[in-house]
Amino acid sequence: xxxxxxxxxxxxxxxxxxxxxxxxxxxxxxxxxxxxxxxxxxxxxxxxxxxxxxxxxxxxxxxxxxxxxxxxxxxxxxxxxxxxxxxxxxxxxxxxxxxxxxxxxxxxxxxxxxxxxxxxxxxxxxxxxxxxxxxxxxxxxxxxxxxxxxxxxxxxxxxxxxxxxxxxxxxxxxxxxxxxxxxxxxxxxxxxxxxxxxxxxxxxxxxxxxxxxxxxxxxxxxxxxxxxxxxxxxxxxxxxxxxxxxxxxxxxxxxxxxxxxxxxxxxxxxxxxxxxxxxxxxxxxxxxxxxxxxxxxxxxxxxxxxxxxxxxxxxxxxxx
Ligand code: NCD
Numbered sequence: 001x002x003x004x005x006x007x008x009x010x011x012x013x014x015x016x017x018x019x020x021x022x023x024x025x026x027x028x029x030x031x032x033x034x035x036x037x038x039x040x041x042x043x044x045x046x047x048x049x050x051x052x053x054x055x056x057x058x059x060x061x062x063x064x065x066x067x068x069x070x071x072x073x074x075x076x077x078x079x080x081x082x083x084x085x086x087x088x089x090x091x092x093x094x095x096x097x098x099x100x101x102x103x104x105x106x107x108x109x110x111x112x113x114x115x116x117x118x119x120x121x122x123x124x125x126x127x128x129x130x131x132x133x134x135x136x137x138x139x140x141x142x143x144x145x146x147x148x149x150x151x152x153x154x155x156x157x158x159x160x161x162x163x164x165x166x167x168x169x170x171x172x173x174x175x176x177x178x179x180x181x182x183x184x185x186x187x188x189x190x191x192x193x194x195x196x197x198x199x200x201x202x203x204x205x206x207x208x209x210x211x212x213x214x215x216x217x218x219x220x221x222x223x224x225x226x227x228x229x230x231x232x233x234x235x236x237x238x239x240x241x242x243x244x245x246x247x248x249x250x251x252x253x254x255x256x257x258x259x260x261x262x263x264x265x266x267x268x269x270x271x272x273x274x275x276x277x278x279x280x281x282x283x284x285x286x287x288x289x290x291x292x293x294x295x296x297x298x299x300x301x302x303x304x305x306x307x308x309x310x311x312x313x314x315x316x317x318x319x320x
Pocket of ligand 1: 058130139169
């Protein structure tokens with residue numbers, strides 16, 4: 001099988017063929033999800049635990065629906081507001097859950113690297129649902145599927161990622177994925193929100209929206225991550241909207257058929273004009289939500305196959 005990963009920790013570890021495998025399988029789940037009866041038994045008998053140390057509505061519900069539609073027993077553990085903050089406690093939580101024999105563990109954590117650490121301590125397959133500023137692999141995969149369905153391909157496109165790049169795991173995972181697939185990448189934002197190393201990932205950097213959007217096929221907006229800032233990054237929200245908020249005029253510099261994306265939740269009137277966000281001629285924001293469930297189903301399906309195969313091998317080893 002073309003998908004070999006044991007865990008889904010980041011896009012970094014995936015080969016282009018593995019990415020395509022996820023997208024192709026996700027297409028099948030898009031069809032299933034559009035039927036009245038959406039049930040499958042791919043994960044029947046398996047236990048999925050969603051362990052969210054950070055608040056989340058859409059990602060958690062997307063993973064929950066994905067697991068339920070595949071027939072898994074799904075449990076949500078909301079630890080966002082508990083006092084679980086220290087590394088030791090994270091590991092303790094992982095070990096406690098591990099003793100309950102889950103098969104899939106979906107984890108979101110505010111610290112970059114926390115999910116990788118946790119994956120080393122458990123026997124099940126771990127899916128990263130966002131760790132700090134590091135990676136958010138299922139978001140990049142659902143964005144890739146949205147782009148591929150809308151543009152017919154996810155290669156050789158000019159893609160502009162705009163806004164708060166510095167604090168964004170979405171930007172990071174997307175840059176890695178879209179770079180691996182061979183696209184022309186641009187980053188647009190104020191220099192204060194542009195981390196130094198990102199240009200090395202092969203992207204051209206702009207601090208002027210009109211210039212950076214010229215000829216773009218895809219315009220990916222990012223949420224201004226107010227909770228990850230400690231002040232001084234932007235002069236004011238109004239000023240930010242004026243220079244970097246996407247509106248119809250700025251978008252007119254991109255290709256006429258450019259699509260507009262946003263991972264949500266949106267700050268309307270800060271990074272994007274509210275009307276443009278709802279304009280179905282350009283906006284694919286609701287498609288992204290739909291693709292999210294399908295992509296997560298595909299990822300969990302593929303990881304479950306690998307998990308079963310690995311457990312099968314272990315049983316054989318004990319017999320010989
Ligand atoms: C993203 C996240 O949490 O990183 N949102 C999401 O997954 N729904 C982007 C964001 O919070 O801005």
